[in-house]
Amino acid sequence: MNTNRISLITLAVKNLQAQADFYAALGWRQEFQSEHVVFYDLGGQKFGLYVIDMLANDLNKTPDQMGTGAQTLTVNFASKGDVDAAYDAALAAGGTALKRPDDIFWGGYTGSWADPEGHVWEYAWNPYWTLDAEGRITS
Structure with a gap:
């Protein structure tokens, strides 16, 4: 399994x-x-x-016990330009900017935003991963 x-x-x-x-x-x-x-x-x-x-x-909890969590949902893109375009589209749709896309210490390029209820998303380009035509990580 x-x-x-x-x-x-x-x-x-x-x-x-x-x-x-x-x-x-x-x-x-x-x-x-x-x-x-x-x-x-x-x-x-x-x-x-x-x-x-x-x-x-x-989950046998009350809504107050659910919290917001400390997770980030990440979508990887094939280029820095794709990250920028998707980030701008998320803000145009009503997302809240958290961190404008920029180069990051490990060699990638990332930016983050939140949906209207505060769930955090990261849009990223990772130079160490290859994506297929559907955006799935292949390496």
Whole structure:
């Protein structure tokens, strides 16, 4: 059994429709939406937005116990120019700038922003990884 993988990434959200609208403005296409959850296909993985009250209940917690976490979701791009374009598009869609893309100490190029509920995203170019035409890391 291979446990060295992630099948689904789920963000707890307070306002499902506002968050779904934000990701639609980024160009994300929904695979499924109900009253409590939205799913997006990531080509072999899924990304979900789930109403925080429902997710907390699933985890035997209260919404106040959920916190915001200290995670960063990262999307890698094939070039610095792609990072800049995607970063600008995220801000135009309603994201909040955290750090403008710039060269970073390990040799890459990264910038970060937050969605309307504060989930942190990093857009990056990594000179040590090769991406295929779909943007999947191949090396």
